[in-house]
Every structure is written in structure tokens, then in C-alpha cells.
Amino acid sequence: MKKTLTLALLALTLVLQAGVASFADEESSTQQELGPLTTEHPMTWHTISLPFRAVTGSFGLVGGAVAGSAQGIAETEEQIYDNTFARVSENPLLFPVGLVGAVAGIPFGILKGAPPEAARMGLKGYSWWDRY
Numbered sequence: 001m002k003k004t005l006t007l008a009l010l011a012l013t014l015v016l017q018a019g020v021a022s023f024a025d026e027e028s029s030t031q032q033e034l035g036p037l038t039t040e041h042p043m044t045w046h047t048i049s050l051p052f053r054a055v056t057g058s059f060g061l062v063g064g065a066v067a068g069s070a071q072g073i074a075e076t077e078e079q080i081y082d083n084t085f086a087r088v089s090e091n092p093l094l095f096p097v098g099l100v101g102a103v104a105g106i107p108f109g110i111l112k113g114a115p116p117e118a119a120r121m122g123l124k125g126y127s128w129w130d131r132y
Contacts, residue, residue: 035130036132038129045132054126060128061118062118064117065118067121069110070113073105075112077102080098083101
């Protein structure tokens with residue numbers, strides 16, 4: 001069972017790596033700062049560096065998800081505060097709405113901030129090895 005799972009994960013990473021080139025941004029700064037191994041032997045270097053890329057990409061995904069979640073929660077709670085608690089003097093019924101919104105804002109903030117930041121940092125971690 002372990003062999004089958006290992007082979008399936010290896011095949012998946014090889015297939016995913018083949019499609020990564022289609023997402024490359026030609027105008028990005030990393031494309032202009034490529035190292036000698038990446039420019040002279042791109043296929044060999046990408047194959048050899050795949051395990052390292054997977055590790056740094058995974059760390060980037062996790063770190064980006066945590067940072068994006070915190071940022072998304074902060075932005076969502078700020079919006080909730082501005083639209084409810086800051087206007088309680090106009091309408092006192094906004095206070096309970098603000099309490100419910102503050103609790104509901106946590107998962108919505110995570111959903112708002114985690115995916116884009118995780119994707120951005122995951123790609124940054126994956127491309128970190130291009131400088132060699």
C-alpha cells in the first residue's frame with residue numbers, strides 16, 4: 001500500500017510539474033534573475049530540484065495560508081466594526097448584529113485571505129530554487 005501511494009504521489013508531482021510552465025509569467029522579476037543551472041540546463045535542474053521545490057512550496061503554502069488568514073480576519077473584522085459598532089449611536093440594534101458579525105467574520109476572513117496568499121507564497125516557495 002505504501003509503495004502504491006508513493007508511486008501515485010510521484011506520478012502526480014511529475015504531471016503537475018509538466019503543467020507549471022504554462023503558468024509562468026514572462027514579465028516577472030524571477031524570470032530575469034535566473035541562475036546558471038536554471039538557464040543552461042532547465043529540464044535537468046527542474047527534475048533534480050523537484051523534491052526541494054516541493055518542500056519549499058509546501059512551506060510557502062502553509063505560511064501563506066496562516067498569514068492570509070490573519071490578514072483576512074483583520075480586514076473582515078474592521079469592516080464589521082465600521083458598519084455596526086461604529087454606528088450604534090444611530091441605531092442601537094446594530095450592537096447585536098455586530099456581535100454576530102464579529103463571530104461570523106472569523107471563518108469568512110479565513111476564506112477571504114487564506115487562498116490567495118497561500119497560492120502566492122506557494123508559487124514563491126516553489127520558484128525559490130530558480131536562482132541557482
